[in-house]
Amino acid sequence: xxxxxxxxxxxxxxxxxxxxxxxxxxxxxxxxxxxxxxxxxxxxxxxxxxxxxxxxxxxxxxxxxxxxxxxxxxxxxx
Numbered sequence: 001x002x003x004x005x006x007x008x009x010x011x012x013x014x015x016x017x018x019x020x021x022x023x024x025x026x027x028x029x030x031x032x033x034x035x036x037x038x039x040x041x042x043x044x045x046x047x048x049x050x051x052x053x054x055x056x057x058x059x060x061x062x063x064x065x066x067x068x069x070x071x072x073x074x075x076x077x078x
Contacts, residue, residue: 018027048056053063
């Protein structure tokens with residue numbers, strides 16, 4: 001099946017719907033806010049590397065590496 005939707009028309013209709021629902025001032029301010037704050041949100045990959053392995057597993061990421069060795073005092077002489 002081939003998609004025959006016109007992306008430009010769809011984008012125009014979506015924009016017209018947003019403008020009709022919220023007004024041009026609010027849409028423009030939201031667009032500017034999204035563009036300005038986008039620069040600060042680029043550190044997402046760095047935050048993934050700081051997560052512990054349990055959180056990484058919950059969202060489908062592989063573990064960072066092998067588990068650290070257990071401290072010597074946890075072996076209880078066995």
